[in-house]
Amino acid sequence: MKRLRVFVVSDSVGETGDQVAKAVISQFRPSLENTVIRRFPHIQSEELIRKIVCLAAKQNAFIVYTLVRQEMQSLLHELCEKEMVYAVDILGPALKTMATFMEEFPLEAPGIVHQLDDDYFKKIEAIEFAVKYDDGRDPRGLLQADIVLVGVSRTSKTPLSQYLAHKRYKVANVPLVPEVEPPEELLKIDPKKCFGLIISPDKLNSIRKERLMSLGLNDDAIYAQHNRILDEIQHFEKIVAKIGCKVIDVTNKAVEETANVIIEHISNCK
The missing domain is CATH 3.40.50 (Rossmann fold)
Known part of the structure; x- marks a missing residue:
């Protein structure tokens, strides 16, 4: 041959x-x-x-x-x-x-096409970051993140993190629960990159009931009870006040709308 x-x-x-x-x-x-x-x-x-x-x-x-x-x-x-x-x-x-x-x-x-490839890999890196530091899994990610989201359960923290990751932002999110002290790193981050997500108690009550039913559970569990939700929101307000971060009401907002508010705020702070 x-x-x-x-x-x-x-x-x-x-x-x-x-x-x-x-x-x-x-x-x-x-x-x-x-x-x-x-x-x-x-x-x-x-x-x-x-x-x-x-x-x-x-x-x-x-x-x-x-x-x-x-x-x-x-x-x-x-x-x-x-x-x-x-x-x-x-x-x-x-x-x-x-x-x-x-x-x-x-x-x-x-080399222009490889500049585009670099942009693609930055997006992949941001998506992997969002998965790794989702739901407060590792508080070390808070100091590395471009954006930190905090809020009570079912305020769209995870889908919002993923949406922002596709925009090449490294996002970490932390659920706030009255029984659990927030990680120390949360109080050390720059307040300008942190965003609290708030939702109306009635809307949250409805979302949590639907969530329980989808899991085959009773919708009257403590998780979805009105008093419990009010306690969680009160705890949330206490923590975001300590951080000094911007709070966004996501009650009637699509993920894209919330993301645009965050991106605009970050751009204005530069």
């Missing part, structure tokens, strides 16, 4: 070219047997392109390239023709066609 050498040349990390090369090669060699794929990332100079083409000619390598700058595309193409090196341009034809369609010139800025 003929030994196959493939050079992946890119002005970014070369991941796109690498994946395309493997997809094509697998149609001839499903296990990529006797194949060497060498990646040349962050190629920004003409000198490097000349050296790579020269090396490809010596080693009889096939070049796959993803270069966004037209001058670099043209140079590599010309050198490959001169040295009789087989090469395929992955991005060039698509960029030209898109430019014609949109009647605009491309930015020709390497």
Whole structure:
């Protein structure tokens, strides 16, 4: 079997070219047997392109390239023709066609897609953070969080945390219960990043009864009783007063509405 050498040349990390090369090669060699794929990332100079083409000619390598700058595309193409090196341009034809369609010139800025990837990974990190520090599981997260939510049970702390996480905010939330002292970290955080979620007793009573019924339990449990709810709200008001944080009434608010209030408040505090 003929030994196959493939050079992946890119002005970014070369991941796109690498994946395309493997997809094509697998149609001839499903296990990529006797194949060497060498990646040349962050190629920004003409000198490097000349050296790579020269090396490809010596080693009889096939070049796959993803270069966004037209001058670099043209140079590599010309050198490959001169040295009789087989090469395929992955991005060039698509960029030209898109430019014609949109009647605009491309930015020709390497690595933009990976900036978007960074944004994606920040979102994933924030989602994982929200899960890890949900419902007061680990008070150490309070000092690391961008946003801290406090409130009695069933005030939408968890769904709100997840919604804000999709906006790339690291959110921790803490349930406030009269029988349990709040964690020390809660009183050490910046009040500007903490938000108390309050809800009307009647609305909370209705939500908790529905919750109990969905679990197959009686809706007259202490958890849903009016006096218990009033005690919890009184305890909540005592704690948020100590923190000195903003309180948001979520009685008739959708999660998105509450999130917008929080984001606007944080932006104004910067």
